[in-house]
Amino acid sequence: MATRTASTGRRPSPSGGDELGLVDALAQLSFLVHGILADTAGEFELSVIQTRVLGVLRDRTPTMNELARHLGLDKASISGLIDRAERRGLVQRTVSPTDRRSYQVSMTDTGRALASRVAERFAARIELLVADLAAADRRRLAQLASQLIDRAT
Amino acid sequence: MATRTASTGRRPSPSGGDELGLVDALAQLSFLVHGILADTAGEFELSVIQTRVLGVLRDRTPTMNELARHLGLDKASISGLIDRAERRGLVQRTVSPTDRRSYQVSMTDTGRALASRVAERFAARIELLVADLAAADRRRLAQLASQLIDRAT
DNA sequence: TATTGTTATACTCTATAACTATA
DNA sequence: TATAGTTATAGAGTATAACAATA
Numbered sequence: 187m188a189t190r191t192a193s194t195g196r197r198p199s200p201s202g203g204d205e206l207g208l209v210d211a212l213a214q215l216s217f218l219v220h221g222i223l224a225d226t227a228g229e230f231e232l233s234v235i236q237t238r239v240l241g242v243l244r245d246r247t248p249t250m251n252e253l254a255r256h257l258g259l260d261k262a263s264i265s266g267l268i269d270r271a272e273r274r275g276l277v278q279r280t281v282s283p284t285d286r287r288s289y290q291v292s293m294t295d296t297g298r299a300l301a302s303r304v305a306e307r308f309a310a311r312i313e314l315l316v317a318d319l320a321a322a323d324r325r326r327l328a329q330l331a332s333q334l335i336d337r338a339t
Numbered sequence: 340m341a342t343r344t345a346s347t348g349r350r351p352s353p354s355g356g357d358e359l360g361l362v363d364a365l366a367q368l369s370f371l372v373h374g375i376l377a378d379t380a381g382e383f384e385l386s387v388i389q390t391r392v393l394g395v396l397r398d399r400t401p402t403m404n405e406l407a408r409h410l411g412l413d414k415a416s417i418s419g420l421i422d423r424a425e426r427r428g429l430v431q432r433t434v435s436p437t438d439r440r441s442y443q444v445s446m447t448d449t450g451r452a453l454a455s456r457v458a459e460r461f462a463a464r465i466e467l468l469v470a471d472l473a474a475a476d477r478r479r480l481a482q483l484a485s486q487l488i489d490r491a492t
Numbered sequence: 493t494a495t496t497g498t499t500a501t502a503c504t505c506t507a508t509a510a511c512t513a514t515a
Numbered sequence: 516t517a518t519a520g521t522t523a524t525a526g527a528g529t530a531t532a533a534c535a536a537t538a
Contacts, residue, residue: 206481207481208477208481208484211480211485212372212480212481212484213465214484215487216373219365219366220370235504249519249520250521251518251519258374259507260506261520262506262509263507264520266504267506269521270504285518285519286513286514286519287512287520288514288518288520308362309362312366316487318490325361326479327361327483328359328360328365330476331364331365331367332359333471334468335359335367335371388529389527403496403497404495404496404497412528414498415498415499416528416529416530418498420529422498423528435496438496438537440536441497493538494538495538496537497534498536499534500531500532500534501531503529503530504527504528504529505526506528507524507525507526508524509524510522511520511523512519512520514519515517
């Protein structure tokens with residue numbers, strides 16, 4: 187992923203130490219992290235969305251509908267997503283005991299193990315990315331990012 | 340350090356003031372910004388990748404191959420991408436004067452105008468997101484993000 | 493022969509609309 | 516009737532492999 191501002195596509199001025207505007211910096215950082223995630227997921231033959239599904243299921247057993255709302259996708263899209271994950275043995279559908287139209291989606295042990303490995307590998311690569319930052323800077327960055335996430339929630 | 344993994348979609352506990360670990364904070368921030376971009380692009384019937392293509396073409400006239408390298412995609416994928424953008428009148432292929440196998444891809448005026456509108460709208464939404472941050476925090480965040488981007492380049 | 497780009501093929505991901513089966 | 520989920524269909528985006536034209 188070359189150096190390029192996401193919103194404008196403009197190249198930052200030459201040699202390192204570039205100071206991007208906040209909008210461009212956030213856009214590029216987003217591409218960077220998203221790319222690392224896609225890449226990491228790919229190492230395990232997973233797409234980003236399949237990885238997110240596993241993440242959601244890590245501590246939840248949602249219905250198809252709830253999953254759709256969680257991921258911001260149509261329920262029809264979820265059907266396919268879960269079909270493919272189920273075919274790989276990563277998740278399973280269980281008929282709801284209270285509503286026979288409804289399923290509860292849960293992770294299998296295989297799925298859980300895979301999710302852990304992906305998360306671990308992803309964390310390692312992010313750690314590598316931030317390795318240069320001083321402890322105080324890392325804390326500061328985490329705090330600022332958390333603040334934005336909170337605001338958007 | 341694999342507590343709350345946002346890499347995997349885990350949501351922190353509800354009420355504000357959560358202090359995420361750096362890995363999770365970056366992962367969630369990435370999803371957030373990426374989502375805003377996808378949403379903004381969608382307002383103009385563009386996908387994220389089409390928007391990125393327009394961004395690249397903003398100050399370049401690459402060949403198909405160069406575009407592929409820029410975006411980290413196969414040249415075959417670029418063919419389809421440019422086909423669709425060309426069909427919408429956003430970009431055009433021009434045969435290279437020096438190598439008749441090769442094309443130079445450039446933006447049309449229509450494409451340029453659209454790219455500007457998307458970038459403007461995206462910036463506005465990001466500004467909204469960071470509206471709460473003090474000026475010093477914004478500078479700090481931009482600086483830290485830039486540092487990571489530099490490192491990855 | 494090597495390179496540039498397209499085409500053929502296959503798969504994932506996504507939405508909309510129509511459907512089935514419950515409720 | 517209304518809701519949960521699936522299926523049918525269509526299209527974008529991606530890769531790999533085979534191909535054409537040009538170098």
